[in-house]
Amino acid sequence: MSGTEVRGLALARARLSSFDRQFSAEVGVQQPDRYRLLDALPADQARIARGSGASYVAASFGAQSVSIDMRSFNRLLALDMRTGLLCVEAGACIGDVQRFLLPLGWYLPIAPGHPRATIGGCIAADVHGKNPARDGTFRSLLEELQLHVPGHGLFNLDARDSSGLFAATCGGLGLSGTITRATLRLSRPPRALALRRVLVDDLAQAARVLREAANAHVLYGWHDSRPEHFGRGVIHVGLSDDEAIAPAFDASPRRDLPAHIAPWPLSVWNRGGIALANAWLSQRWRRPGIEAMAMAKALFPLNDARRYFAAFGRAGMVELQWLIPHDQFEAFAAALGECVKRSRPRIALISSKIFDGLAHGLAFNGRGISLALHLPAPREIPQYAFYEQFAELAIAHGGRPNPIKDSTLDEAMLRRAIGPFDAIRAELARHNPERLFGSELTRRIGL
Numbered sequence: 065m066s067g068t069e070v071r072g073l074a075l076a077r078a079r080l081s082s083f084d085r086q087f088s089a090e091v092g093v094q095q096p097d098r099y100r101l102l103d104a105l106p107a108d109q110a111r112i113a114r115g116s117g118a119s120y121v122a123a124s125f126g127a128q129s130v131s132i133d134m135r136s137f138n139r140l141l142a143l144d145m146r147t148g149l150l151c152v153e154a155g156a157c158i159g160d161v162q163r164f165l166l167p168l169g170w171y172l173p174i175a176p177g178h179p180r181a182t183i184g185g186c187i188a189a190d191v192h193g194k195n196p197a198r199d200g201t202f203r204s205l206l207e208e209l210q211l212h213v214p215g216h217g218l219f220n221l222d223a224r225d226s227s228g229l230f231a232a233t234c235g236g237l238g239l240s241g242t243i244t245r246a247t248l249r250l251s252r253p254p255r256a257l258a259l260r261r262v263l264v265d266d267l268a269q270a271a272r273v274l275r276e277a278a279n280a281h282v283l284y285g286w287h288d289s290r291p292e293h294f295g296r297g298v299i300h301v302g303l304s305d306d307e308a309i310a311p312a313f314d315a316s317p318r319r320d321l322p323a324h325i326a327p328w329p330l331s332v333w334n335r336g337g338i339a340l341a342n343a344w345l346s347q348r349w350r351r352p353g354i355e356a357m358a359m360a361k362a363l364f365p366l367n368d369a370r371r372y373f374a375a376f377g378r379a380g381m382v383e384l385q386w387l388i389p390h391d392q393f394e395a396f397a398a399a400l401g402e403c404v405k406r407s408r409p410r411i412a413l414i415s416s417k418i419f420d421g422l423a424h425g426l427a428f429n430g431r432g433i434s435l436a437l438h439l440p441a442p443r444e445i446p447q448y449a450f451y452e453q454f455a456e457l458a459i460a461h462g463g464r465p466n467p468i469k470d471s472t473l474d475e476a477m478l479r480r481a482i483g484p485f486d487a488i489r490a491e492l493a494r495h496n497p498e499r500l501f502g503s504e505l506t507r508r509i510g511l
């Protein structure tokens with residue numbers, strides 16, 4: 065990191081990369097540690113709030129914008145043990161918050177897979193957790209938020225806000241202002257989970273199991289990506305089991321997945337590496353069984369995945385995540401299976417979840433089954449062509465993409481996938497009239 069000056073204000077200069085490594089830029093970074101410093105940038109300076117930068121895509125930086133790194137605002141301000149309301153600053157990491165709450169008998173039922181995601185990042189991306197069909201998305205936990213708008217100061221907003229600013233901030237990708245704090249509604253966690261493995265032969269069967277188990281605390285599938293076994297896999301169903309013998313919540317040493325993982329020089333996710341990994345995971349998971357697990361571990365299974373991500377090498381990876389309506393999912397899964405047999409893309413991982421919410425703005429929500437695919441970034445044209453084929457299939461089956469994860473999306477694709485895209489864009493622009501806030505992501509998708 066080096067220094068720079070924007071009209072009298074000293075800023076750090078840093079080269080930031082998205083988690084998927086598909087975009088990097090050298091940008092100015094402001095790290096305010098007092099509320100008054102939120103007003104320090106020149107009024108017309110383009111900017112964007114940044115949490116930990118734990119988005120797959122470049123959502124919290126961009127070539128023209130100063131990134132406002134909010135991690136100094138990380139205090140837990142108040143916890144009402146009677147009502148389960150937590151007031152917390154926006155830069156606190158979700159992993160730290162959960163570790164603090166669990167021994168007190170509370171938790172946030174919705175937490176994304178990356179423990180370093182901040183509260184501000186979870187609101188701005190309206191993230192989902194381990195079972196969105198049961199718990200919804202992050203906005204459903206939000207009682208109140210505080211937003212800083214340059215030139216106008218701090219606003220306290222809740223769902224009754226009639227200006228549209230509260231709604232535009234939830235899932236608004238940082239375009240409406242900088243979230244400084246939030247009051248969140250907590251839940252009582254099960255002390256431990258009985259994590260059951262249910263084997264499935266294909267994606268259609270996976271969808272049926274996900275629907276039947278939709279009330280589980282934890283619910284997600286892993287699927288074989290090899291063309292000859294495509295979709296075969298296992299659904300992890302985590303039910304509350306207070307009798308289970310599981311490690312204490314806070315006994316394990318903290319070793320959270322970093323927001324930035326140093327890549328290995330080369331990708332090991334070539335055809336041989338992918339075949340080996342799928343065979344190994346199949347052997348490990350494709351056995352019926354039940355495992356007792358502490359909530360703290362179940363919430364962040366990716367903490368053990370550091371080498372998995374490093375193994376994508378310097379070229380990085382792409383995550384494609386689409387939500388397909390229930391009535392289209394079987395046809396979609398069959399067409400996808402055919403497409404994989406024909407194109408034989410290199411897919412390192414496939415996972416499935418179930419959603420039962422209302423699509424709102426650009427946030428990833430709705431009713432259906434989501435599939436997330438991890439692919440090594442293309443070194444060859446067929447790999448790139450598969451991104452497009454997957455998106456075309458998803459759109460043809462009424463699918464909805466996840467902008468916070470997928471760096472292959474562009475404005476044209478979002479307009480085709482999300483009916484009211486232009487109305488959503490106009491509403492976001494109403495709260496960002498000077499286009500003061502912007503990131504690589506928001507520029508790429510035409511916001």
Ligand SMILES: Cc1cc2nc3c(=O)[nH]c(=O)nc-3n(C[C@H](O)[C@H](O)[C@H](O)COP(=O)(O)OP(=O)(O)OC[C@H]3O[C@@H](n4cnc5c(N)ncnc54)[C@H](O)[C@@H]3O)c2cc1C
Pocket residue numbers: 083112113114115116117118119120123124134154155175176177178180181182183184185186188189190191192193236237238239241242243244366468503
């Ligand atoms: C390995 C991995 C697993 C993941 N698992 C999941 C998952 O299970 N479910 C899911 O939904 N997502 C998941 N994600 C995505 C991740 O949770 C979101 O991208 C989240 O927004 C990252 O939080 P952050 O604080 O690092 O935000 P950043 O990446 O820094 O920023 C993300 C967005 O939030 C905005 N933002 C951040 N802080 C503020 C603030 N204070 N005020 C206003 N806007 C702000 C930024 O401007 C940007 O638009 C995963 C990502 C990774 C890399």
